Amino acid sequence: MxxxxxxxxxxxxxxxxxxxxxxxxxxxxxxxxxxxxxxxxxxxxxxxxxxxxxxxxxxxxxxxxxxxxxxxHPGPSTLVPTGEAGIEVHMLDRLFDNYVMTPMQKVVLDKLRPATEYDGFGVAEARTVLDKIYPWLDERLRGRTWAAGEHFTLADCAAAPSLFYADWAHEIPPACSQLRAYRARLLAHPSVARVVDEARPYRHYFPLGAPQRD
CATH class of the missing domain: 3.40.30.10 (Glutaredoxin)
Structure with a gap:
């Protein structure tokens, strides 16, 4: 491959x-x-x-x-379960991509434009989406280890990079304690920790200051 x-x-x-x-x-x-x-x-x-x-x-x-x-290429970890469990995993995968990753990228990519072409309206709209999805996810995660339950899935593969960068671009508020704790669990998970470490040399690409935390 x-x-x-x-x-x-x-x-x-x-x-x-x-x-x-x-x-x-x-x-x-x-x-x-x-x-x-x-x-x-x-x-x-x-x-x-x-x-x-x-x-x-x-x-x-x-x-x-x-x-x-x-x-x-199946392995020991089934990332997309079958049946009803798989439907929820697919739903959460799309939610993380569309309502966390996409608005996060809007905020970030706007900073890469010439200042004369900034899209203030679009960025404000993207931040509003994040302000709404964070509390929703916080409640959804109540009593769960991972996004769709007790097993690491496709939904967590999507959640990890989206929440990693989204918290840099538009911080997850302290009130969303479950979401913040979930993000921390993701960053401690071995496969996620590996991609975060591999990306460290490129943090200067992040236009909002590339926080040195995480």
């Missing part, structure tokens, strides 16, 4: 967590390399990542890649 990814990319981290969780063997094509960037462009004209190449298949989108890994 070949994975085209960047260590500091949130969606790359999502897939890397799944790979590390099941100790899968793969070639890591780090997009810091211009050569790797050219390879990616030949595979996917939008040049978005991660991209997984395996057995003649080119897989796009992080959730799809993780489901493919479970189907073709």
């Amino acid at each position: 070949k994975l085209y990814a960047h260590p500091f990319s949130s969606y790359s981290q999502k897939v890397l967590i799944a790979l590390y969780e099941n100790a899968l063997t793969f070639e890591y094509h780090n997009l810091e390399s211009p050569t790797v960037k050219a390879e990616l462009a030949s595979l996917w004209p939008l040049k978005r990542f991660p991209v997984l190449v395996d057995q003649g298949h080119t897989l796009l989108e992080s959730s799809t890649i993780i489901e493919y890994l479970q189907l073709q």
